[in-house]
Amino acid sequence: MAKATAAALPELTASWWESHSVALANVRFGAMAKRLPVVLRQAIGIAWRASPRDTVAALLFNLLTGVATAFGLLATRGVLQALFASGATLDRVRAAVPSLIVVAVATAVRSGLSIIAGWAQARLEPQVLTTAERRLFELTTQVKLAAFDDAGFSDEMERARNRGSLAVQFLTRGAIDLTAGLAGLAATAVTLALLHPVLLGALLLASVPAAWAAVRAARLAYLSNHARTSRRRRLWMLADLMANRATAAELRAFTMRPFLLREYDIMAGAETDTELEVVRRQTMTRLVGGVFSGLATFRVYVALGVLLVDHRLPLAAAGTAVLALQAARTALALAVTNVNRVYEEGLYFNDYTDFLARAGERMPPVTKQATVRPPVTVTVRDATLHYAETDAPAVLGATLTVRRGETIALVGENGSGKTSLARLIAGLYHPDSGTVSWDGTSLSTVDPQDVWRHVAMVSQEYWHWPFTAERNILLGTHDEPRDGLIEVAARKAGAHDMITGLPAGYGTLLSRNFAGGQELSGGQWQRLAAARAFYRDAPVLICDEPSAALDARAEHALFAALRAGAAERITVLITHRLANVRHADHIYVMRDGRIVEHGDHPELLAAGGTYAELFQLQATGYTAA
Numbered sequence: 001m002a003k004a005t006a007a008a009l010p011e012l013t014a015s016w017w018e019s020h021s022v023a024l025a026n027v028r029f030g031a032m033a034k035r036l037p038v039v040l041r042q043a044i045g046i047a048w049r050a051s052p053r054d055t056v057a058a059l060l061f062n063l064l065t066g067v068a069t070a071f072g073l074l075a076t077r078g079v080l081q082a083l084f085a086s087g088a089t090l091d092r093v094r095a096a097v098p099s100l101i102v103v104a105v106a107t108a109v110r111s112g113l114s115i116i117a118g119w120a121q122a123r124l125e126p127q128v129l130t131t132a133e134r135r136l137f138e139l140t141t142q143v144k145l146a147a148f149d150d151a152g153f154s155d156e157m158e159r160a161r162n163r164g165s166l167a168v169q170f171l172t173r174g175a176i177d178l179t180a181g182l183a184g185l186a187a188t189a190v191t192l193a194l195l196h197p198v199l200l201g202a203l204l205l206a207s208v209p210a211a212w213a214a215v216r217a218a219r220l221a222y223l224s225n226h227a228r229t230s231r232r233r234r235l236w237m238l239a240d241l242m243a244n245r246a247t248a249a250e251l252r253a254f255t256m257r258p259f260l261l262r263e264y265d266i267m268a269g270a271e272t273d274t275e276l277e278v279v280r281r282q283t284m285t286r287l288v289g290g291v292f293s294g295l296a297t298f299r300v301y302v303a304l305g306v307l308l309v310d311h312r313l314p315l316a317a318a319g320t321a322v323l324a325l326q327a328a329r330t331a332l333a334l335a336v337t338n339v340n341r342v343y344e345e346g347l348y349f350n351d352y353t354d355f356l357a358r359a360g361e362r363m364p365p366v367t368k369q370a371t372v373r374p375p376v377t378v379t380v381r382d383a384t385l386h387y388a389e390t391d392a393p394a395v396l397g398a399t400l401t402v403r404r405g406e407t408i409a410l411v412g413e414n415g416s417g418k419t420s421l422a423r424l425i426a427g428l429y430h431p432d433s434g435t436v437s438w439d440g441t442s443l444s445t446v447d448p449q450d451v452w453r454h455v456a457m458v459s460q461e462y463w464h465w466p467f468t469a470e471r472n473i474l475l476g477t478h479d480e481p482r483d484g485l486i487e488v489a490a491r492k493a494g495a496h497d498m499i500t501g502l503p504a505g506y507g508t509l510l511s512r513n514f515a516g517g518q519e520l521s522g523g524q525w526q527r528l529a530a531a532r533a534f535y536r537d538a539p540v541l542i543c544d545e546p547s548a549a550l551d552a553r554a555e556h557a558l559f560a561a562l563r564a565g566a567a568e569r570i571t572v573l574i575t576h577r578l579a580n581v582r583h584a585d586h587i588y589v590m591r592d593g594r595i596v597e598h599g600d601h602p603e604l605l606a607a608g609g610t611y612a613e614l615f616q617l618q619a620t621g622y623t624a625a
């Protein structure tokens with residue numbers, strides 16, 4: 001069973017990037033105590049960026065709540081002093097009235113301040129979450145495409161996205177609640193110190209075991225969560241496969257149910273075991289912390305008794321001390337819970353900040369060269385491309401030139417490097433060696449946004465954007481809409497009739513995940529993808545298997561439209577249907593990343609190489625009796 005698990009679920013193995021966070025989670029209590037202020041500062045920093053006003057209000061009103069608590073306690077001593085003095089009961093009660101009024105006012109003010117602090121905090125949290133998420137998405141939409149080929153990066157992104165952003169929100173909450181707890185503790189500590197310094201020391205001693213247990217429990221939870229990231233990702237993926245409209249038919253036709261459920265059982269079983277172990281260890285920790293905390297509290301009350309018996313503490317002060325100690329326990333519970341939360345969320349927050357830093361390293365280089373113009377000539381010279389974590393190059397020493405008005409076709413067997421070469425031409429990847437230049441300017445020296453502005457792409461794996469049909473086409477140039485051209489583009493792609501046949505025409509929402517949404521067939525989606533590219537009307541058009549899902553008529557119309565517009569642009573065509581590439585000005589045949597043949601259709605047929613062989617093979621399929 002274990003063997004099967006390892007073979008089927010490679011994600012269980014640890015990745016290189018995990019060591020950093022594990023090291024952090026393994027820090028000892030002292031080191032962690034040192035780290036807390038840093039985490040707190042970062043949390044307050046983010047809160048400040050989200051809303052300076054609410055941050056100040058939340059912190060200030062919590063601190064003022066603490067001050068009101070101290071006032072209330074000290075006034076209580078006045079009440080007790082008056083009540084425990086000698087004399088007639090009525091006189092003693094009268095003497096206690098001023099202090100009682102102070103206690104009442106302090107209590108009312110304290111409640112008011114705490115409500116205002118809660119309000120500021122509630123306002124702050126959603127703003128913090130939005131700020132954190134926005135920052136994350138600013139980076140994920142900008143990092144180099146190559147970053148996504150790195151499994152470590154994807155995992156980090158997932159952790160930062162799923163937990164890290166939330167951690168920022170929880171951390172801010174924890175930081176402010178911790179401030180409230182500490183302010184309450186400080187208030188009671190001041191009160192106790194004023195009553196007798198020994199009581200203060202006793203209170204501090206009582207706090208340590210609880211804090212230790214809280215931090216250790218948090219660390220256990222984090223470590224387990226961290227180790228489970230890969231497995232959970234696999235579990236989510238399995239859950240998605242088993243409860244998804246898109247996979248439902250294939251799952252049944254291939255009777256995959258037992259296999260998927262078995263995989264689920266293996267993963268979920270391991271998940272539950274880990275979780276139970278963590279809960280066991282956390283409970284032990286809390287038990288030990290609780291016992292020591294109880295003993296320490298007992299010692300505090302013994303100290304109080306000794307001071308009373310020795311007449312070093314008056315009865316009124318002892319009564320106040322008991323009240324202060326009770327208030328201290330509440331404040332301590334709040335502080336400890338939030339030390340716990342701040343520490344734990346601080347670790348997740350660290351995932352978030354780490355990801356931001358790593359994503360920052362994967363930004364496209366900022367170059368001096370600001371723009372490229374729509375290219376007249378695109379030149380690929382001796383270009384080689386390796387994807388991350390792969391040994392064999394996807395493109396090896398490719399050289400070609402294509403001019404405006406020309407169409408080139410990349411053909412070859414699956415995995416021969418056609419898409420990869422097209423990605424180089426589009427500036428989506430940069431070659432490890434060699435160059436890709438537009439009119440003599442190497443794309444690796446240009447801001448990629450400027451390159452992509454001139455590129456339209458019908459990719460092999462186009463996305464089914466869950467928007468209306470119109471928006472799906474408009475996405476082609478959403479930043480500079482071209483009035484009236486949506487229908488023109490849709491007609492060129494053979495999508496217009498299909499779209500007008502939808503319940504709400506161009507306004508039909510294309511996603512069954514929303515009420516009233518419609519689903520399209522594979523070919524219909526592909527027409528829409530082509531319409532988007534036509535609408536973009538870019539000087540470099542890359543069509544990667546643009547007709548794989550199209551019927552014969554639609555395919556014919558699409559290639560006719562491509563040829564009609566070819567004079568104004570550079571067209572790169574990738575297709576396995578070789579009948580569609582006969583009109584290309586140059587055909588490049590690829591094998592194992594290399595360009596092994598090139599020429600136009602008659603030249604390549606005459607050469608009698610791979611192209612001729614593949615072409616004849618397809619042609620006989622149509623002519624054979």
Ligand SMILES: Nc1ncnc2c1ncn2[C@@H]1O[C@H](COP(=O)(O)OP(=O)(O)OP(=O)(O)O)[C@@H](O)[C@H]1O
Nearest residue numbers: 149387388390394413414415416417418419420421
């Ligand atoms: N993002 C990626 N990360 C790692 N390897 C990749 C990636 N994309 C492609 N490859 C690998 O690079 C090689 C070339 O892939 P490419 O997609 O360029 O081939 P292709 O000729 O377009 O294939 P097909 O005809 O099947 O579309 C293949 O071995 C593929 O596994």
